[in-house]
Amino acid sequence: MSSGIYMRFSQFAGIVSCTTAAFISIAPMQVEAATFKVISGVTSIDRDHENILKGIGLDLTGSDNTVAPIPNTYLVGFNIDSATNFTFSDEGGFTPLSGTIEHTGTVTFNNQTTVGDFSIGFAPGRTTEGASGFVLRDTFSLDTILFDLSLPKPAVFDGKNLTIPDVKLLFSPEFAKILKNPDLTGVFAGTARIDAQVAAVPEPDSVLAVLAVGAALLATRFYTQKIKYN
Numbered sequence: 001m002s003s004g005i006y007m008r009f010s011q012f013a014g015i016v017s018c019t020t021a022a023f024i025s026i027a028p029m030q031v032e033a034a035t036f037k038v039i040s041g042v043t044s045i046d047r048d049h050e051n052i053l054k055g056i057g058l059d060l061t062g063s064d065n066t067v068a069p070i071p072n073t074y075l076v077g078f079n080i081d082s083a084t085n086f087t088f089s090d091e092g093g094f095t096p097l098s099g100t101i102e103h104t105g106t107v108t109f110n111n112q113t114t115v116g117d118f119s120i121g122f123a124p125g126r127t128t129e130g131a132s133g134f135v136l137r138d139t140f141s142l143d144t145i146l147f148d149l150s151l152p153k154p155a156v157f158d159g160k161n162l163t164i165p166d167v168k169l170l171f172s173p174e175f176a177k178i179l180k181n182p183d184l185t186g187v188f189a190g191t192a193r194i195d196a197q198v199a200a201v202p203e204p205d206s207v208l209a210v211l212a213v214g215a216a217l218l219a220t221r222f223y224t225q226k227i228k229y230n
Contacts, residue, residue, distance in 0.1 A: 033089045033090055033091035033095075034089065034090050034200055034201075034203070035087055035088070035089055035097065035200070035201040035203065036087065036088055036089075036090065036157075036162075036198045036199065036200055036201060037084075037085070037086065037087045037088075037099075037198060037199055037201050038080065038084050038086045038087075038088075038101055038162065038196045038197075038198050039082075039084070039196075039197055039198060039199050040079075040080050040082075040196065040197045041079075041080040041162075041194065041195050041196030041197050042067055042068075042069065042070050042077045042078065042079060042080060042194075042195050042196075043077065043078050043080065043101070043103055043118070043120070043192060043193070043194045043195075044069035044070050044071075044074040044075075044076070044077045044078075044192065044193045044195070045069070045074060045075050045076050045077075045078075045169075045190060045191075045192050046074050046075060046190055046191040046192070046193075047073070047074065047075045048190050048191065049075060049169065049189060049190025049191070049192075050075055050190075052188070052189050052190050053109070053189070053190075056179065056181065056184065057110075058109040058110065058113075058179075059109060059110055060107060060108075060109060061108050061109060061110060061111045062107070062108040062111070062114075063076055063105070063106065063107045063108070064105065064106045064107075064108075064114075064116075065079075065104050065105045065106065065116075066078060066079075066105040066106075066107070067079045067105065070193065070195045074193065076105075076107065077105075078103040078104065078105040078116070078118060079103060079104050079105060080101055080102070080103055080196055081102040081103055081104050083102040084099070084100065084101050084102045085098075085099035085100065085102075086098075086099040086100055086101045086120075086121070087099050087201060088162075090157060090159075093154060093155065093157060094154065094155035094157055094162070094164075096122060096134075099121065100119050100120060100121035101119070101120040101121070101194070101196070102117075102118075102119050103116075103117060103118045103119070103120075104116075104117060105117070105118075106140050113141070114140060114141055115138040115140055115141055115142060115146065116138065116139075116140045117138070117139045117140040118136055118137065118138060118139070118146075119136075119137045119139050120134060120135070120136050120137075120149070120194075121134065121135065121137070122134055122135075123135045123145070126148060128148075130150055130170065130186065131148040131149065131150050131170060131186075132148075132149055132150055132151045134148075134149040134151065135147065135148055135149060135172065136149060136169065136192075142178065144172075144174045144175065144178070145172045145174050145175070146171075146172055146174075146175045147169040147170055147171060147172055147175065147189060148169075148170045148171075148172050148186070149167050149168065149169065149170070149192075150167070150168035150170060151164065151167055151168075152166055152168060153165050153166045157198075160197065160198060161195070161196070161197055161198065162194070162195075162196045162197075162198050163193070163194065163195050163196075164193065164194040165193050166191055166193065167191065167192040167193060167194065168188060168190075168191060169188070169189040169190045169191065169192055170186050170187065170188060170189060171184040171185055171186065171187045171189050172185070173185045
């Protein structure tokens with residue numbers, strides 16, 4: 001092949017490369033809402049929770065596999081487990097999408113009732129006055145919703161860390177029934193706080209775009225080398 005043809009193809013490859021580079025540099029400037037997933041962290045329960053439960057005859061007599069709470073003035077912390085698949089969007093600051101936040105750790109009351117390995121997620125149909133639709137479920141022994149959650153304050157998200165402060169725990173009708181006191185339904189039972197680390201979830205379109213750009217670059221390099229040596 002003549003050097004003129006090779007030069008023209010090289011110029012074309014250069015244009016493709018420059019266009020690709022421009023695309024890559026421009027793409028991050030888009031301001032569309034991104035999706036994130038919770039990957040680790042701690043959910044903490046405040047000390048008032050213990051006093052409130054004592055008032056209905058539930059004395060905290062032990063705990064297992066728990067962690068230091070955040071802040072350390074709280075009562076107990078539960079580690080956010082790797083089984084968590086909770087995702088949210090940064091649209092409007094914080095918009096839940098799907099999944100649950102799974103925890104490890106248990107607490108025992110009256111030396112006989114142990115609950116824990118809590119799961120926090122959204123339960124359709126439970127969005128009532130004073131509650132958000134989010135619930136805290138025991139998955140260790142009772143396998144039932146213990147508390148409906150009220151989120152009176154907005155979540156704080158900085159791109160890597162998600163904090164949901166002052167989550168109010170309200171006795172669920174299921175737990176009130178187990179305690180044989182239906183009047184407890186909706187009664188304030190204490191405050192929780194979620195401190196989570198998150199990671200961005202690649203959008204399908206973004207992944208396809210990156211793959212397409214990579215394929216174009218490889219194809220350009222292959223044909224450039226092929227024509228050069230033929």
